[in-house]
Amino acid sequence: MSKDRIPAAVRQAPLSEGVEQKLEQRILSGEWEEGFKLPSEGKLCEEFGVSRTAVREALRELRGRGIIETVNGSGSYVSGGNLEMVSKAMTAYSSLATDSKAASDLMEFRILIEGAALGRLARSKRNKATRLQRLTDILEAMEQESDPTEFGRLDSRFHLSILETCNNAFINMIGQTLYAHYQRCIGEAHAVATEGMRKDTLTEHAAIVEAIRNEDADAAREALEEHLTAAAERSEMLGIGQ
CATH class of the missing domain: 1.20.120.530 (GntR ligand-binding domain-like)
Structure with missing residues (x-):
């Protein structure tokens, strides 16, 4: 089991929030730098042990905040920030x-x-x-x-x-x-x-x-x-x- 699976205690909140926080932490810490291509939805589902719906919601929130950007047919990438x-x-x-x-x-x-x-x-x-x-x-x-x-x-x-x-x-x-x-x-x-x-x-x-x-x-x-x-x-x- 992945160490990044969302703990049961956190599951009282929407699962997407846990995924969002994990992804945001990797980006803000510099682990995933600007331009880094995020893993596919399927791989994120497997890593965090959540549904595709939860992953999509997490990505949608990060995209709305300007932290990532999605290119149709290519995937999601770490954004350089949206001033x-x-x-x-x-x-x-x-x-x-x-x-x-x-x-x-x-x-x-x-x-x-x-x-x-x-x-x-x-x-x-x-x-x-x-x-x-x-x-x-x-x-x-x-x-x-x-x-x-x-x-x-x-x-x-x-x-x-x-x-x-x-x-x-x-x-x-x-x-x-x-x-x-x-x-x-x-x-x-x-x-x-x-x-x-x-x-x-x-x-x-x-x-x-x-x-x-x-x-x-x-x-x-x-x-x-x-x-x-x-x-x-x-x-x-x-x-x-x-």
Whole structure:
């Protein structure tokens, strides 16, 4: 009997779930690399001691999650990942998330992802001057901008540039995915913000840039968290969901 047969205790749940978990483990562990052709349905049935229906359901779930892809007449293969599916899911969620819990979760996520990007920026030596100059140019443009709408657009661009210049394709993809959300929330806030609030934004952005210039990753992340927390408080004062 195969060591990978689904234990009896697990059979209380759908058998396909056990098969799915076993196959996913092999893929995520690197045992089955990208492009690897999975065994046939018949061989999987024999290995796991389940019906063809259970195997097909497991494969269907893995295919739906973008972990494998099936070629008609050829078989199923380990996928290289489907960032487009991730992007679409995040876009849909950020567009629909309007309740306070969802807004809070998204703010926490921004602190985590932008903080990680800032850490990379502060520590990296590669093209650092060029990447730092992009943020400095945006900050200087914001200082000269009197139109609230354009100020909001530049504010969004500042945060997106942090993600775009950290030299991580996945982080950059997330930034592009959340671009519409950034534009909507930040734009709405600055449209009704006071001059003092916009000055606070500039001061907080300047602290982030200075920390990057000093190659202080911890200070950069701290400045970002203070800025986003303060921005959320300002938006709440203005009656706008951040």
